[in-house]
Amino acid sequence: MLEKFSDIINWVVILAVPVLLFFVVHAIFRSQTDNRKKHFVAFADKVGAKMMKSKNVGVLLPRAEMIYHNYPMQISYGPGRGKSNDLYSTFELSVPEAAEFRFSMSAKNLMRYASEGQRVVTGDTSFDDQLLVKSNDPARLREILTDNIRIPLTRAAWGLPPLYMHLINGKLSFVIEGTFERELFGNSFIGMMNVAVAMADGIKRLQKDGIPSIPSAPLATGEKTPVFNASHWESLGKAFQNARFVDEGDISTCYGSVGKRNVVMHYNYLTHPQTLIIELSVIQKFWLRMIAQSTQEQSEEITVNDPWLDSHYRIHSDQPEAAVRFLSSVEARATFPDLFAFYRFEIRKARAILSLADPAQNGLQAERLKQTLARLSDLLDIYERQKLDMGVAAGISSSSICPFCRERLNPSKDSIVTCTNCRTPHHQDCWLENNECTTWGCFSTTST
Numbered sequence: 437m438l439e440k441f442s443d444i445i446n447w448v449v450i451l452a453v454p455v456l457l458f459f460v461v462h463a464i465f466r467s468q469t470d471n472r473k474k475h476f477v478a479f480a481d482k483v484g485a486k487m488m489k490s491k492n493v494g495v496l497l498p499r500a501e502m503i504y505h506n507y508p509m510q511i512s513y514g515p516g517r518g519k520s521n522d523l524y525s526t527f528e529l530s531v532p533e534a535a536e537f538r539f540s541m542s543a544k545n546l547m548r549y550a551s552e553g554q555r556v557v558t559g560d561t562s563f564d565d566q567l568l569v570k571s572n573d574p575a576r577l578r579e580i581l582t583d584n585i586r587i588p589l590t591r592a593a594w595g596l597p598p599l600y601m602h603l604i605n606g607k608l609s610f611v612i613e614g615t616f617e618r619e620l621f622g623n624s625f626i627g628m629m630n631v632a633v634a635m636a637d638g639i640k641r642l643q644k645d646g647i648p649s650i651p652s653a654p655l656a657t658g659e660k661t662p663v664f665n666a667s668h669w670e671s672l673g674k675a676f677q678n679a680r681f682v683d684e685g686d687i688s689t690c691y692g693s694v695g696k697r698n699v700v701m702h703y704n705y706l707t708h709p710q711t712l713i714i715e716l717s718v719i720q721k722f723w724l725r726m727i728a729q730s731t732q733e734q735s736e737e738i739t740v741n742d743p744w745l746d747s748h749y750r751i752h753s754d755q756p757e758a759a760v761r762f763l764s765s766v767e768a769r770a771t772f773p774d775l776f777a778f779y780r781f782e783i784r785k786a787r788a789i790l791s792l793a794d795p796a797q798n799g800l801q802a803e804r805l806k807q808t809l810a811r812l813s814d815l816l817d818i819y820e821r822q823k824l825d826m827g828v829a830a831g832i833s834s835s836s837i838c839p840f841c842r843e844r845l846n847p848s849k850d851s852i853v854t855c856t857n858c859r860t861p862h863h864q865d866c867w868l869e870n871n872e873c874t875t876w877g878c879f880s881t882t883s884t
Contacts (some may be wrong), residue, residue, distance in 0.1 A: 444882075454478045472523075473498050475616040476513060483626065485511060505633045507531070513615050523615050527629060529608040530637045532573070539571035541589070562729055562747045580638035582798045583777030588631050591744055591773065592624065601632075603639075608632050609610040633800065665796040669703050675692045675806035676701075703795075710798070712792040716813060719820045719872050720786050722755035723842055724762075726772075728779040740764050744773050749781075754842060755875075762819055771815045776800055776808045783842060787868050788816055839874040840866035856882045 437874035476498050480487060488510070499512040512524040538553065543566065553570035562828040563586045567828055571577040592599060598613040608631055616622050649864050669688060671814070676692025689702040696714065700743035702713040718822075726749040737750045753759035762768060774779075777798065780791035790812065792800065836845040840862055845852055851864035855873040857880035866874070873880045 455618045459498070471617050476500075479616040479625075480511065482622070483511075483629070485509075501589075504629060505530070507633060509629070510707050522613055524613050524717055525612050525615055525621075525625060526609060526611045527625075527632070528607060529629075529632050529636060531603070531608050534603055534608070534636075534639045535638065538602075538604050539569065539573075539574055539575060539577050540600070542565060542568045542600040542829075543569055548592045558586065560586050560590075560729075561861055563587075575640055577602075579642055580635055580742045582638070583779070583793070585631055585634050585638070587748070587773075587777050588627055590633075590747070592628060601628075610634060615643075637723075637799070642811070645691065665705075668796040670706070670800050672701070672800070672805055674802035675809060692804075694813050697813050699809065710794050710796070711796040714792070714808070716788045716789045716790075716816065717817050718782060718783060719785060720760045720821060720840055720874050721759045721868050721878075722753055722783070722839065724759055724783040725752045726750070726781040727752075742769050745769070746802055753772055754839060765774070765818065767815055767818050769809050774808075774811060784821070788812065836861060838863045838866050840870050855880050 452810045458704070475699040477487060477500075480498075480500035480502075481506070483502065485502035486499055488499040501510045503509070504611050508530040509527055511527040513523055515523060516652055540553065541557070553572050554574050556569040556571050556574045557564050558569075558578055558581055563581075567589060569577070589601075599610070601608070603609075610628050612628070614621050616625070666804070669690075671683065673681065673690050673692065676690065676694065679690055679692040681688060687704065688703045690703070692699050693699075700715045702715075704713070706709045709780075726745075729748055729750060737752055738756045739746045739750065739758060740760050742764065745763060750764065751759065763772075775790070776792060778790050778792050780789075782789045782791075790808075792798070837843065838845055839860060843863070845861055845863065847861065853863050853867050854861050855862045855875065855878060858873060858875050858878045860873060860875045861877070862870075862874060871881065
């Protein structure tokens with residue numbers, strides 16, 4: 437009798453353990469699911485989306501919908517394709533104007549998701565190296581992929597989990613591995629929502645205006661073209677204090693100020709591409725130049741060990757160590773990616789010069805310009821006041837260069853002065869124009 441009872445107990449234990457294990461695993465899974473859903477609901481509330489009822493019977497996949505910058509949008513998360521257990525978050529934005537237009541864009545580690553179509557190469561090496569892009573209309577897609585779209589997509593492809601974007605049947609979708617438990621993920625997701633809106637705006641603009649015809653011979657920089665958006669140009673003056681416009685031949689110039697800095701903005705509207713050159717006054721401490729990587733520069737360049745800066749710009753300076761320390765600072769690494777997309781930045785002859793291409797076409801507005809200039813002005817404050825351990829410069833030699841104008845010093849012809857603190861020689865006129873030593877870390881205002 438006891439043996440039978442013992443056998444029964446053994447069988448109960450054998451059967452109970454897997455059942456108990458099942459309930460434990462189910463409880464853990466349910467807890468994770470509830471936590472994931474809680475964060476999704478919080479994110480939806482943050483962006484103003486309303487929760488929807490799932491259309492999938494028996495499958496609890498949260499979805500939310502909203503009107504985002506005048507576009508109907510749905511956001512959700514769920515399992516990926518195939519047998520993968522990974523979860524992916526996605527949004528879908530309706531662009532009915534693009535019913536016949538298709539493209540796919542995926543990080544190269546997701547090449548299996550690339551759709552059919554012609555390979556699209558933009559000429560931006562950073563973008564082309566990170567993303568595989570295909571479309572049934574490459575010319576149209578190239579028009580849409582402005583700097584303001586390519587740069588954040590390149591950053592996302594480099595720094596975020598695997599991502600995929602496609603447009604088909606008037607639906608622009610974005611898919612990224614992960615869910616909303618981390619605030620950083622949610623912020624990055626919002627950034628991609630804004631990129632999608634910019635792309636949708638570009639699609640609508642081209643649908644309305646048509647794709648510009650491609651000339652038989654590409655226009656070289658400096659060759660005239662009659663297009664000028666006067667209202668857009670005048671609206672940019674709202675970014676300045678005391679804006680004043682002056683027409684100077686083929687260039688229109690706006691004079692103003694941002695805080696303590698004088699600003700001069702030159703709009704060369706009779707060239708292709710149109711260029712906007714913005715100059716801010718600065719006390720020069722060293723020469724610095726940053727040029728978009730897609731340009732062909734053969735001179736020696738420096739790296740600052742910042743993935744975004746090093747992948748997007750060729751960097752040159754007459755004081756490489758100072759440039760690296762400045763560009764590696766927390767402030768610089770946070771500021772440059774947030775500026776309106778630029779193809780060139782240079783500090784020379786007491787001016788910080790920011791160069792933008794096709795500002796009207798790329799969507800530059802007064803508020804965005806104001807934000808860019810304020811951030812840049814704050815960064816220049818740090819550039820001017822950075823303290824370093826000082827050394828004493830050697831005397832003037834036949835190869836000595838003025839650190840301000842970067843031209844050779846000729847004692848037999850030039851009036852030359854020397855900083856009383858670090859002994860760096862300058863042209864006298866250059867010293868007077870900068871009103872301070874040009875050596876980074878030296879704040880001397882006296883010379884001999």
